[in-house]
Amino acid sequence: MLGKTAGGLFWMFRFLERSENTSRMLDAGFHIALTRSTAAENEWASVVAAAGVTEAYTAKYDQYVAPHVIDFLLRDKSNSSSVWSVIEGARNNARMVRTALTREVWEATNECWITLKDLLSRPVSERDLPEVLGTIRQQSGLVRGALHGTMLRNDIFDFARLGSFLERADNTARILDVKYYVLLPSASFVGSSLDNVQWESILRSVSAQRAFRWLNPGEINPVSIAEFLILDRRMPRSLAFCYAKIVDNLGYLEEDYGLRLDCHEMAAPILKRLTEASVDSIVDEGLHEFITAFLRDNMALGNQIEQDYRFIG
Amino acid sequence: MQKTQTVFDEMNGEAGDVRYPYEEYQKWLSEENPARLRRKSTAAEAFFRRTGITFNVYGREEAAERLIPFDVIPRVISGREWARLERGIEQRVRAINAFLHDIYHRQEILRAGRIPKELIANNDAFLPQMIGVSPPGNVYTHIVGTDLVRTGEDEFYVLEDNARTPSGVSYMLENRETMLHMFPELFSQVKVRSVSDYPKHLRRSLGECAPSACGGKPVVAVLTPGIHNSAYFEHSFLADQMGAELVEGHDLRVVDGRIAMRTTRGYDPIDVLYRRVDDEYLDPLNFNPESQLGVAGIMDVYRAGGITIANAPGTGIADDKAIYSYIPEIVQFYTGEKAILQNVPTWRCAEADSLSYVLDNLEELVVKEVHGSGGYGMLVGPAASKREISAFRAKLKAQPGNYIAQPTLALSTVPILTKKGLAPRHVDLRPFVLVSPRNVKITPGGLTRVALKAGSLVVNSSQGGGTKDTWVLEE
Numbered sequence: 001m002l003g004k005t006a007g008g009l010f011w012m013f014r015f016l017e018r019s020e021n022t023s024r025m026l027d028a029g030f031h032i033a034l035t036r037s038t039a040a041e042n043e044w045a046s047v048v049a050a051a052g053v054t055e056a057y058t059a060k061y062d063q064y065v066a067p068h069v070i071d072f073l074l075r076d077k078s079n080s081s082s083v084w085s086v087i088e089g090a091r092n093n094a095r096m097v098r099t100a101l102t103r104e105v106w107e108a109t110n111e112c113w114i115t116l117k118d119l120l121s122r123p124v125s126e127r128d129l130p131e132v133l134g135t136i137r138q139q140s141g142l143v144r145g146a147l148h149g150t151m152l153r154n155d156i157f158d159f160a161r162l163g164s165f166l167e168r169a170d171n172t173a174r175i176l177d178v179k180y181y182v183l184l185p186s187a188s189f190v191g192s193s194l195d196n197v198q199w200e201s202i203l204r205s206v207s208a209q210r211a212f213r214w215l216n217p218g219e220i221n222p223v224s225i226a227e228f229l230i231l232d233r234r235m236p237r238s239l240a241f242c243y244a245k246i247v248d249n250l251g252y253l254e255e256d257y258g259l260r261l262d263c264h265e266m267a268a269p270i271l272k273r274l275t276e277a278s279v280d281s282i283v284d285e286g287l288h289e290f291i292t293a294f295l296r297d298n299m300a301l302g303n304q305i306e307q308d309y310r311f312i313g
Numbered sequence: 314m315q316k317t318q319t320v321f322d323e324m325n326g327e328a329g330d331v332r333y334p335y336e337e338y339q340k341w342l343s344e345e346n347p348a349r350l351r352r353k354s355t356a357a358e359a360f361f362r363r364t365g366i367t368f369n370v371y372g373r374e375e376a377a378e379r380l381i382p383f384d385v386i387p388r389v390i391s392g393r394e395w396a397r398l399e400r401g402i403e404q405r406v407r408a409i410n411a412f413l414h415d416i417y418h419r420q421e422i423l424r425a426g427r428i429p430k431e432l433i434a435n436n437d438a439f440l441p442q443m444i445g446v447s448p449p450g451n452v453y454t455h456i457v458g459t460d461l462v463r464t465g466e467d468e469f470y471v472l473e474d475n476a477r478t479p480s481g482v483s484y485m486l487e488n489r490e491t492m493l494h495m496f497p498e499l500f501s502q503v504k505v506r507s508v509s510d511y512p513k514h515l516r517r518s519l520g521e522c523a524p525s526a527c528g529g530k531p532v533v534a535v536l537t538p539g540i541h542n543s544a545y546f547e548h549s550f551l552a553d554q555m556g557a558e559l560v561e562g563h564d565l566r567v568v569d570g571r572i573a574m575r576t577t578r579g580y581d582p583i584d585v586l587y588r589r590v591d592d593e594y595l596d597p598l599n600f601n602p603e604s605q606l607g608v609a610g611i612m613d614v615y616r617a618g619g620i621t622i623a624n625a626p627g628t629g630i631a632d633d634k635a636i637y638s639y640i641p642e643i644v645q646f647y648t649g650e651k652a653i654l655q656n657v658p659t660w661r662c663a664e665a666d667s668l669s670y671v672l673d674n675l676e677e678l679v680v681k682e683v684h685g686s687g688g689y690g691m692l693v694g695p696a697a698s699k700r701e702i703s704a705f706r707a708k709l710k711a712q713p714g715n716y717i718a719q720p721t722l723a724l725s726t727v728p729i730l731t732k733k734g735l736a737p738r739h740v741d742l743r744p745f746v747l748v749s750p751r752n753v754k755i756t757p758g759g760l761t762r763v764a765l766k767a768g769s770l771v772v773n774s775s776q777g778g779g780t781k782d783t784w785v786l787e788e
Contacts, residue, residue: 001576001577002558002560002564002574002575002576002577003564003575003576003577004561004563004564004575006577092540095365095540095545095549096539096540098549098553098559099549099552099553099557099558099559103364106365107363107364107365110363110364110365111363114362114363155577257577257578259578309577310575310576310577310579313563313564313566313575
């Protein structure tokens with residue numbers, strides 16, 4: 001496979017994953033804004049921060065208000081992480097690697113682009129927001145479904161999956177990075193109803209309110225949310241789950257190519273830490289430090305994969 | 314051929330009776346509900362959009378992608394008509410390859426005085442870098458798309474030879490797929506020759522031209538300028554159908570005297586490069602130094618037999634519009650036969666007599682730039698305003714050598730489906746030809762381009778033309 005093709009697949013699926021994650025975060029932010037108008041501004045600020053675009057946002061707007069945040073994250077062409085931009089990016093990459101995709105994956109991607117471009121061609125009103133956010137997740141899901149249902153399980157599939165999981169791990173970690181303070185044990189002493197809303201919101205931003213409640217009936221406490229999002233291997237957006245998948249897919253590549261590379265050496269210890277750590281030890285040593293280190297390692301691994309498999313010349 | 318300006322309709326003939334090749338289709342059509350046909354037509358458009366069969370328009374808003382309109386009424390050619398076209402095209406393509414070999418070696422045709430020396434010497438399409446180079450298998454034009462027009466029952470003319478990198482074959486294939494998908498019953502009623510083997514033949518034909526350096530099974534790759542190129546869809550489509558890699562210049566470099574592509578495992582050599590990048594951009598070391606689309610040093614590897622480039626660099630000298638007018642002589646010179654397919658009569662404006670005739674008759678002529686393509690820079694006299702004609706007259710006087718002129722042909726028509734029912738529109742035809750050291754293969758069918766505006770003669774997709782499925786009947 002061409003190195004460029006591997007890179008194209010990797011980024012195509014990173015971008016699709018990002019569109020979905022942005023939609024979830026907006027959904028959670030919108031929910032808080034609707035139910036707790038006093039907390040809205042802070043909540044919008046953290047949504048923008050978790051999307052990693054604070055600098056670009058504040059260069060353009062003074063205030064964190066719903067119409068601006070929604071527009072910036074969904075439609076703004078100057079924001080390279082807006083849904084508009086990443087869907088364009090995903091489709092451009094798909095066109096580039098079209099010979100590596102099944103017809104069904106390509107058509108799902110193209111359809112996703114056609115649908116969302118149309119949907120996002122006009123400002124999205126608050127009234128239409130839930131439906132638009134739902135469509136974004138659904139379209140990305142259709143591409144994933146086509147990938148699972150029709151693609152050979154070979155290196156093409158591995159690079160696509162690596163892109164998805166690196167992006168997903170990055171996203172979950174960013175949400176934790178922005179919200180870590182509400183998950184510290186000290187916060188649970190306060191236990192205000194606002195905290196409860198914040199906790200709900202974190203779970204909502206990874207589509208896991210129901211899963212969490214099902215596993216922890218009757219109680220919601222911040223440390224168990226941190227544990228759920230970082231360490232629970234059953235939770236498909238947790239850091240541990242993502243890394244188990246990353247190590248699996250890198251392992252298939254190692255086997256397929258008969259080559260163990262630097263990225264393999266880098267990924268294994270990250271997974272080991274997520275497997276062996278307990279949530280108490282993480283909190284004791286500093287939740288924020290843990291997350292910061294994770295984000296750094298995750299980014300470095302992405303760069304290493306790019307280099308090891310010659311994405312660019 | 315100017316004896317009559319009545320328009321020949323390929324379905325209804327001159328007399329208005331359904332012509333023989335369309336009989337079976339007409340039978341089907343007469344039982345078809347027009348509303349259903351129109352629904353199918355809308356469905357076809359949705360299918361093309363979903364599949365992403367689009368082309369990019371230069372100079373429009375970034376990433377503007379458009380569909381080429383597809384008309385659901387097929388263009389039908391009988392087996393007998395096709396057999397003659399096939400013979401004529403093969404003869405022409407063989408002559409062109411012989412001409413190219415000669416012109417880059419001994420230049421016998423110039424010595425014999427059959428075409429003027431200046432036409433070659435002063436021509437940008439002639440590449441000095443190709444002098445003395447013999448491409449693997451002696452094939453210059455691996456892929457040709459001969460443009461034909463028709464004016465009557467037995468009157469076909471070659472309009473252009475397209476010996477560089479003709480495009481459109483993906484539309485031939487997708488148009489047929491679309492028709493099969495929409496009207497399966499039609500194909501069990503009418504026996505139409507299949508076009509679907511084209512990618513397989515293309516792959517085999519390219520493989521047969523592998524260079525001496527090729528060790529085992531030839532590795533074929535398609536070189537594209539990238540996703541923003543107007544024909545990118547076709548590049549990826551052909552690579553996909555052939556099971557070949559789709560590469561860009563920055564994926565390639567010279568490694569150990571071969572052209573190699575950067576893969577996830579390292580650099581792998583390529584044997585045959587089907588390039589969809591113009592000569593000028595192929596090699597920044599040998600041609601345009603600014604080019605980002607090619608591979609530095611590929612011409613040196615090519616000359617040393619390390620890679621096959623399809624089509625060979627320098628083939629443009631054979632489909633230059635000034636050379637075009639000499640093709641009948643070229644056919645005669647190399648094959649010893651009379652050309653089976655006629656040229657459109659052509660005035661070379663470089664010649665004083667011709668120029669004065671052309672200037673006097675601009676209202677009735679089509680004037681083309683010698684090096685232009687895609688219908689740009691062209692004057693269609695009968696359709697032009699007085700102002701356009703006088704502006705063109707000035708350009709023509711300033712640089713007569715840049716232009717040729719041809720009579721405005723009464724191109725044949727085939728009906729298209731409009732809101733008000735069937736209506737005739739002018740068409741042309743581009744069959745696709747594959748040349749290998751063993752044979753010349755012409756896919757039975759081709760791309761029919763159709764001018765969608767009533768009366769218009771401009772069929773180019775960049776100028777609002779559409780396409781039709783082209784049927785060659787099994788007989």
